[in-house]
């Protein structure tokens with residue numbers, strides 16, 4: 001779900017080392033200017049994207065139901081963007097507990113602030129590759145259309161950070177692209193991702209996101225195909241004890 005025109009140039013570079021930082025700690029693959037510009041029309045484009053499938057609200061609500069936030073919980077929204085989900089999750093917390101949205105784009109976070117009047121939500125501008133939180137801080141963590149934005153090695157590191165900051169027994173929830181099995185949805189999502197996203201996003205669909213999640217230490221409990229399998233929702237847990245699950 002992204003500004004490919006401004007992001008091209010990373011395509012085909014899946015095996016590069018993306019660990020380097022430029023400027024003020026910004027990862028070399030990340031395009032701050034692109035996200036700044038994109039923040040203005042991101043919500044409009046996401047709305048347009050989901051329009052033929054019954055509208056964005058429906059899928060956002062479905063993911064929030066999947067996360068099932070409960071009052072009193074500490075929840076982390078990784079790559080929160082303009083905060084659409086952060087606001088919905090804050091609503092479910094009913095003033096008890098907190099959802100924290102993290103994104104590297106100050107412009108996206110500014111948009112997010114505008115959506116949440118609720119004290120149950122806070123935002124941080126930070127690189128999710130090193131989350132600015134202590135180990136075992138959150139009951140639940142989620143990432144929606146954020147993981148496909150990251151080069152494979154960085155994605156693995158981010159999942160590692162989510163593991164570190166999640167409490168033992170806590171839940172990880174992911175919503176992202178998936179390479180559908182049926183021919184028509186497969187063609188549609190393949191064409192979309194290959195046209196508008198980076199090569200890393202397509203590789204993520206080929207290599208299997210579940211494997212990366214398990215490699216970070218999580219146990220995958222549920223995998224749900226969405227919209228004919230063009231998207232996927234994954235629920236995984238951080239085992240309470242080594243060997244649990």
Ligand SMILES: C[S@@+](CC[C@H](N)C(=O)[O-])C[C@H]1O[C@@H](n2cnc3c(N)ncnc32)[C@H](O)[C@@H]1O
Pocket residue numbers: 001002027030035046078079080081082083084085102103104105108126127128129143144145146149150
């Ligand atoms: C496609 S948007 C998804 C936004 C939101 N989660 C949603 O569902 O609409 C991806 C977001 O990931 C953020 N992002 C990408 N790499 C990041 C990084 N290393 N650290 C923090 N945020 C990052 C971008 O700034 C952007 O806001």
